[in-house]
Amino acid sequence: MDHTSMHEVRVELEGLADSDQEELEALTLELRERLLELEIERAELARQTVAPDGTKVAGALTVGALIVSVGIPLLPKLLDVIKVWVENRPVRTATVTIGEDSIEMEALSPSDQRRLIDAFIASHGPSSPGDTSA
Numbered sequence: 001m002d003h004t005s006m007h008e009v010r011v012e013l014e015g016l017a018d019s020d021q022e023e024l025e026a027l028t029l030e031l032r033e034r035l036l037e038l039e040i041e042r043a044e045l046a047r048q049t050v051a052p053d054g055t056k057v058a059g060a061l062t063v064g065a066l067i068v069s070v071g072i073p074l075l076p077k078l079l080d081v082i083k084v085w086v087e088n089r090p091v092r093t094a095t096v097t098i099g100e101d102s103i104e105m106e107a108l109s110p111s112d113q114r115r116l117i118d119a120f121i122a123s124h125g126p127s128s129p130g131d132t133s134a
Contacts, residue, residue: 006069006070006072007069009068010046010098011031011035011068011082012064013093014093014095016092021063024064025064027064028064030089031066031094035068040068042068044066045062046066072125075124076117079096079103079105079117079120086105093105093106098124103120105117
């Protein structure tokens, strides 16, 4: 796969008010398995790059977060899978971030969610302003 057309995508899940860390971790692993079915480059649990205040441990796993490497052609499918997955799980939101740009996937009407996803994809396609692969 041409790595110049790859995006590193961060996916962060926010559980419902009554969700605990174990449930959020299980949901994160479930989403990871589902995303790997897309034949993406990688999907791994995110690690903290900075130690939380009062601790000395950096590099610990971040519960509820994944780092996904995906080519531009699979980006729409990735977002669709996350959208459907969020709609059918006890998750409040899934925040998808590419660089400085984020979209929150939550229980919206299908047309509103589609509009947001289409705009997000368009901003990261081959002709987007931040694209340097041309």
